[in-house]
Amino acid sequence: MAYAPAAGAHDVHAHEQHDHGKPHGWRRWVYATNHKDIGTMYLVFAGIMFFIGGFLAMLIRLELFKPGLQFFDPLFFNSLTTMHALIMIFGAVMPAWTGLANWQIPMQVGAPDMALPRLNNFSFWILPFAFLLLLSTFFVPGGAPAGGWTMYPPLMLQGGAGFPMTIFAIHLMGASSILGSMNVIVTILNMRAPGMTLLRMPLFVWSWLITAYLLIAVMPVLAGAVTMLLTDHFFGTTFFTAAGGGDPVMFQHIFWFFGHPEVYILILPAFGIVSEILPTFARKPIFGYEAMVYAIASIAFLSFIVWAHHMFTVGMPLAGQLFFMLTTMLIAIPTGVKVFNWCATLWKGSITFEPPMLFAISFLFLFSIGGFSGLMLAIVPADFQYQDTYFVVAHFHYVLVPGTIFAIMAGVYYWLPKWTGKMYDLTLGKWHFWLSVIFVNVLFFPQHFLGLAGMPRRIPDYAVQFSDWNMVSSLGGFGFGLSQLLFPYLIWKCIKHGTPIGNRAWEGAHGLEWELPSPPPFHSWETPPSEAVLAHGSVH
Amino acid sequence: MMLRHAYRKLAAAVLLPVFAPVHADSGWGLLNMTPGVTDISRKIYDLHMEVFWICVVIAVIVFGWMIWSLIAFRKSKGAVADTSLVHNTRVEILWTAIPVVILIAMAVPAARTLVDIEDTRNTELTIKVTGFQWGWNYDYLDDGVTYFSRLDRASDAARQLQSGVDPTSVPHYLLNVDHPLIVPAGVKVRLLITGADVIHSWWVPAFGLKKDAIPGFVNELWFRVDPDKTGSYRGQCVELCGRDHGFMPIVVDVKSKEDFTTWLKATAAQQKQAAATAPAAAPAAG
Numbered sequence: 042m043a044y045a046p047a048a049g050a051h052d053v054h055a056h057e058q059h060d061h062g063k064p065h066g067w068r069r070w071v072y073a074t075n076h077k078d079i080g081t082m083y084l085v086f087a088g089i090m091f092f093i094g095g096f097l098a099m100l101i102r103l104e105l106f107k108p109g110l111q112f113f114d115p116l117f118f119n120s121l122t123t124m125h126a127l128i129m130i131f132g133a134v135m136p137a138w139t140g141l142a143n144w145q146i147p148m149q150v151g152a153p154d155m156a157l158p159r160l161n162n163f164s165f166w167i168l169p170f171a172f173l174l175l176l177s178t179f180f181v182p183g184g185a186p187a188g189g190w191t192m193y194p195p196l197m198l199q200g201g202a203g204f205p206m207t208i209f210a211i212h213l214m215g216a217s218s219i220l221g222s223m224n225v226i227v228t229i230l231n232m233r234a235p236g237m238t239l240l241r242m243p244l245f246v247w248s249w250l251i252t253a254y255l256l257i258a259v260m261p262v263l264a265g266a267v268t269m270l271l272t273d274h275f276f277g278t279t280f281f282t283a284a285g286g287g288d289p290v291m292f293q294h295i296f297w298f299f300g301h302p303e304v305y306i307l308i309l310p311a312f313g314i315v316s317e318i319l320p321t322f323a324r325k326p327i328f329g330y331e332a333m334v335y336a337i338a339s340i341a342f343l344s345f346i347v348w349a350h351h352m353f354t355v356g357m358p359l360a361g362q363l364f365f366m367l368t369t370m371l372i373a374i375p376t377g378v379k380v381f382n383w384c385a386t387l388w389k390g391s392i393t394f395e396p397p398m399l400f401a402i403s404f405l406f407l408f409s410i411g412g413f414s415g416l417m418l419a420i421v422p423a424d425f426q427y428q429d430t431y432f433v434v435a436h437f438h439y440v441l442v443p444g445t446i447f448a449i450m451a452g453v454y455y456w457l458p459k460w461t462g463k464m465y466d467l468t469l470g471k472w473h474f475w476l477s478v479i480f481v482n483v484l485f486f487p488q489h490f491l492g493l494a495g496m497p498r499r500i501p502d503y504a505v506q507f508s509d510w511n512m513v514s515s516l517g518g519f520g521f522g523l524s525q526l527l528f529p530y531l532i533w534k535c536i537k538h539g540t541p542i543g544n545r546a547w548e549g550a551h552g553l554e555w556e557l558p559s560p561p562p563f564h565s566w567e568t569p570p571s572e573a574v575l576a577h578g579s580v581h
Numbered sequence: 582m583m584l585r586h587a588y589r590k591l592a593a594a595v596l597l598p599v600f601a602p603v604h605a606d607s608g609w610g611l612l613n614m615t616p617g618v619t620d621i622s623r624k625i626y627d628l629h630m631e632v633f634w635i636c637v638v639i640a641v642i643v644f645g646w647m648i649w650s651l652i653a654f655r656k657s658k659g660a661v662a663d664t665s666l667v668h669n670t671r672v673e674i675l676w677t678a679i680p681v682v683i684l685i686a687m688a689v690p691a692a693r694t695l696v697d698i699e700d701t702r703n704t705e706l707t708i709k710v711t712g713f714q715w716g717w718n719y720d721y722l723d724d725g726v727t728y729f730s731r732l733d734r735a736s737d738a739a740r741q742l743q744s745g746v747d748p749t750s751v752p753h754y755l756l757n758v759d760h761p762l763i764v765p766a767g768v769k770v771r772l773l774i775t776g777a778d779v780i781h782s783w784w785v786p787a788f789g790l791k792k793d794a795i796p797g798f799v800n801e802l803w804f805r806v807d808p809d810k811t812g813s814y815r816g817q818c819v820e821l822c823g824r825d826h827g828f829m830p831i832v833v834d835v836k837s838k839e840d841f842t843t844w845l846k847a848t849a850a851q852q853k854q855a856a857a858t859a860p861a862a863a864p865a866a867g
Contacts, residue, residue, distance in 0.1 A: 377680045
């Protein structure tokens with residue numbers, strides 16, 4: 042069903058914009074202030090980083106294919122694991138979320154653009170420089186950082202020329218994230234269409250609003266921690282050096298005070314995306330909308346008081362261990378509420394299985410598996426066995442790959458027809474899904490066994506009894522990596538040869554973005570949507 | 582104890598048919614945590630299995646619900662959405678409250694075990710453990726015995742980049758040391774753990790516990806191996822500590838009390854003699 046007034050307005054305004062000198066060629070991107078162009082740049086950047094980070098992961102799995110050192114010096118192996126993590130977290134996942142926020146939030150709240158367009162441009166263009174700096178550490182004396190993405194001193198202080206470069210790169214990424222988050226908050230709080238009250242917002246917008254507050258709260262904490270590392274190394278301070286009265290464990294407390302909210306920064310927008318997609322393809326509003334909002338808020342709050350569960354083995358007092366065990370277990374409650382509400386959304390629906398839905402369903406199952414292992418890890422005595430083994434590696438990859446990454450892919454498959462105005466090859470999308478979901482389990486499930494059998498993480502070589510499952514895991518890794526090449530091919534094919542599609546790309550889709558033409562006009566909502574349009578596009 | 586056997590039988594019944602032809606301690610059969618050889622390690626194993634089976638039960642219910650919905654409410658089978666089903670306070674309170682009860686059921690035994698783990702009173706032997714890049718130093722504080730423990734030569738030769746040595750031909754590849762830690766069985770042994778340069782972490786899975794070796798800190802960890810469980814137990818450093826982090830294994834030889842006392846006396850005498858001759862030799866060399 043076409044929404045005639047908006048479509049008409051689109052033609053006129055597109056023309057006007059042209060007269061105003063809408064930038065073309067390279068200027069369109071370098072001087073970009075449009076939320077869609079900036080969103081596209083964020084997503085393309087995230088895609089590139091996903092493949093670079095994935096390539097490093099392939100090298101890790103190559104070395105671990107069988108016991109013995111075949112390819113890399115152990116120090117280079119440590120650089121591979123460190124850089125894989127930094128690139129995937131700060132280069133792939135976080136920019137992908139900001140890209141999706143840029144594209145979707147103005148369209149979903151009925152705004153013409155983000156509130157602060159030039160800030161938006163700046164926060165994106167910091168990123169390529171940050172990652173040039175980070176990636177160039179591979180070519181400096183001492184090599185890329187090899188102390189783990191957690192950067193624990195004193196080990197991190199042993200780094201070569203790559204050490205200060207990494208710190209400055211992290212400062213830049215942090216600045217970019219903070220600026221992006223400010224923009225999201227200001228947009229959501231000030232640019233909503235009249236009648237779009239907070240509790241009428243789509244859950245993706247809600248999840249991003251809360252994520253943005255988390256980012257603003259904790260990125261400065263990380264900046265402080267790494268700055269102290271820097272002064273310890275170059276200016277003779279001893280914040281983290283016991284010999285000078287400092288405390289190496291204090292770094293871990295500060296780092297994880299950032300680090301635990303950070304892992305929710307990576308997953309909360311995924312909750313939002315899944316809460317958009319399940320109702321669309323179950324043709325039924327989300328179950329328990331308000332409970333979903335409160336659950337996200339509770340998870341965000343709890344994320345600030347669980348940090349020390351990452352470091353149960355440092356030797357904390359009994360009371361501290363009990364406190365962090367109990368708070369960590371509490372997280373299972375709001376997370377359970379979310380999973381049950383998603384299940385209830387499917388219940389008595391009318392379900393179809395297009396690619397976004399397939400990815401969202403596999404998110405439900407596989408993220409839950411990551412949740413179960415998370416609950417196991419919360420049990421302190423058992424954690425003494427799990428800590429720093431492959432069990433932990435399996436746990437966080439289950440929540441980050443079939444959790445976060447699958448949700449990002451689900452989001453792209455969901456909104457790609459809206460962005461391009463064309464429908465992609467659904468069969469190819471299903472191939473991508475099935476290959477991904479099979480290989481991701483072959484890749485990560487055996488790592489539970491390896492960890493429980495006693496294989497530590499972050500080692501380049503292992504005792505021979507771990508050979509069999511490592512080989513399976515590596516084969517799964519190669520399969521998963523290769524399957525991802527289908528994704529950019531599918532997007533390219535959609536842009537070139539996709540079939541044109543109407544406003545509402547999916548039969549059951551609700552939300553203001555589906556009231557706009559596909560592709561949407563340059564300034565999404567030039568005039569705020571009327572109450573009738575709001576009601577029609579209501580998500581619940 | 583009974584519970585543990587039930588778990589193991591259940592685990593074997595579920596998992597073994599899949600890997601039937603393989604030996605339980607070879608590669609494919611290594612699927613689960615070891616129950617270990619101390620009281621604490623067995624308590625930890627039981628806790629691990631308890632939480633695991635609770636998760637399995639929850640998974641069966643929740644995944645069953647999802648799979649049922651996905652099959653029963655397919656549009657292709659003519660399912661029509663019930664769009665009025667958006668909220669149900671009673672059900673929502675129920676599925677908030679039930680997890681609380683389950684969590685309490687998990688937290689109580691966990692807290693009890695934790696209290697036991699932290700009870701470091703009445704230890705009979707104290708050994709200082711110092712992690713360094715890349716090996717361990719063991720210091721029997723009351724007996725004047727101290728020595729270093731590093732990766733054994735055979736593993737070290739085989740682990741060099743493209744060494745050409747088949748790791749399967751090396752006994753206990755990467756899990757063998759030149760001088761293992763020697764402890765008596767049936768005795769409450771306390772380790773005082775610290776780090777010399779960066780942070781390391783001392784872990785022997787069969788004892789159930791790991792503790793970080795942090796420069797400037799002295800951490801405590803204790804274990805009491807069952808009197809009948811003498812033998813070698815192997816572990817590794819589990820905190821990333823630089824280039825050779827993967828190559829600083831831990832081996833603990835658990836001897837009977839008598840054998841241990843004999844070994845300790847002999848080693849103490851040997852080290853005393855070596856110390857006595859060393860200063861005499863040094864000026865001669867100078």
